[in-house]
Amino acid sequence: xxxxLTRFGDLPAELGIAxxxxxxxxxxxxxxxxxxxxxxxxxxxxxVLYRTVRITPRNLLLFEDPTRRKHVTxxxxxxxxxxxxxxxxxxxxxxLCCGQRVQSICCTPPVFQSLSTSPSMPSSxxxxxxxxxxxxxxxxxxxxxxxxxxxIERCLLPLTPPITPCNFENAGxxxxxxxxxxxxxxNALDLIREFAASLSALLDACPNLQRIAVRVHDPARDESENxxxxxxxxxxxxxxxxxxxxxxxxxKNCDGVLETLxxxxxxWRE
Numbered sequence: 001x002x003x004x005l006t007r008f009g010d011l012p013a014e015l016g017i018a019x020x021x022x023x024x025x026x027x028x029x030x031x032x033x034x035x036x037x038x039x040x041x042x043x044x045x046x047x048v049l050y051r052t053v054r055i056t057p058r059n060l061l062l063f064e065d066p067t068r069r070k071h072v073t074x075x076x077x078x079x080x081x082x083x084x085x086x087x088x089x090x091x092x093x094x095x096l097c098c099g100q101r102v103q104s105i106c107c108t109p110p111v112f113q114s115l116s117t118s119p120s121m122p123s124s125x126x127x128x129x130x131x132x133x134x135x136x137x138x139x140x141x142x143x144x145x146x147x148x149x150x151x152i153e154r155c156l157l158p159l160t161p162p163i164t165p166c167n168f169e170n171a172g173x174x175x176x177x178x179x180x181x182x183x184x185x186x187n188a189l190d191l192i193r194e195f196a197a198s199l200s201a202l203l204d205a206c207p208n209l210q211r212i213a214v215r216v217h218d219p220a221r222d223e224s225e226n227x228x229x230x231x232x233x234x235x236x237x238x239x240x241x242x243x244x245x246x247x248x249x250x251x252k253n254c255d256g257v258l259e260t261l262x263x264x265x266x267x268w269r270e
Contacts, residue, residue, distance in 0.1 A: 086111035104128035109143035
């Protein structure tokens with residue numbers, strides 16, 4: 001005879017909470033259904049729903065609701081700002097992005113800079129800046145005031161050198177950087193050497209910087225001329241400065257992993 005099924009209410013509280021949280025994490029539609037079951041389920045599921053918030057042109061007006069802003073302030077750890085927004089976000093959105101519980105923000109460099117320098121913003125700032133899109137190192141670092149961890153998904157090697165030398169004054173708080181070079185043309189020895197020189201200057205200008213991890217390895221293009229040149233140039237810097245690492249782990253944004261990075265994740269140290 002089969003053993004009788006255990007009722008959900010008979011489970012230990014910790015196990016019951018874990019089951020509901022896992023179900024909510026698995027599918028947003030399931031989470032929205034679970035939140036209607038009871039007040040207890042709502043209290044468990046709501047933090048899961050608000051853990052990562054995406055701000056887009058389509059949902060911007062939703063955050064004018066005081067109740068929704070209250071939930072974001074209480075539960076949100078990660079914010080993703082659509083690239084079409086900014087650089088000046090509405091003040092109520094900007095305040096949410098700088099909430100004390102927010103650990104990371106995925107946005108363009110100008111948006112991050114506006115959050116970091118506005119006098120009307122709270123003193124707290126997201127410590128992790130995830131850069132979406134294609135941006136040169138010089139543009140990202142000049143806009144990264146206050147961040148300690150920087151992830152550049154595609155770091156552009158500009159076709160022409162900057163008119164003025166790179167200014168790393170706003171990057172002084174950085175301790176960890178992960179980037180993947182994006183080379184716009186073949187046979188780019190000049191661009192690669194300029195990029196390598198920028199990395200070397202960044203290391204010299206930022207004594208707090210513990211690690212730069214440069215993602216070069218790409219199985220589909222590993223033997224390309226640019227890849228080989230880049231490895232050679234970076235090896236010269238790495239031999240002189242132990243803070244530069246090549247072929248370190250990179251992340252694909254599977255299930256939002258990239259968007260939910262924290263300072264404590266192992267990817268910064270691998």
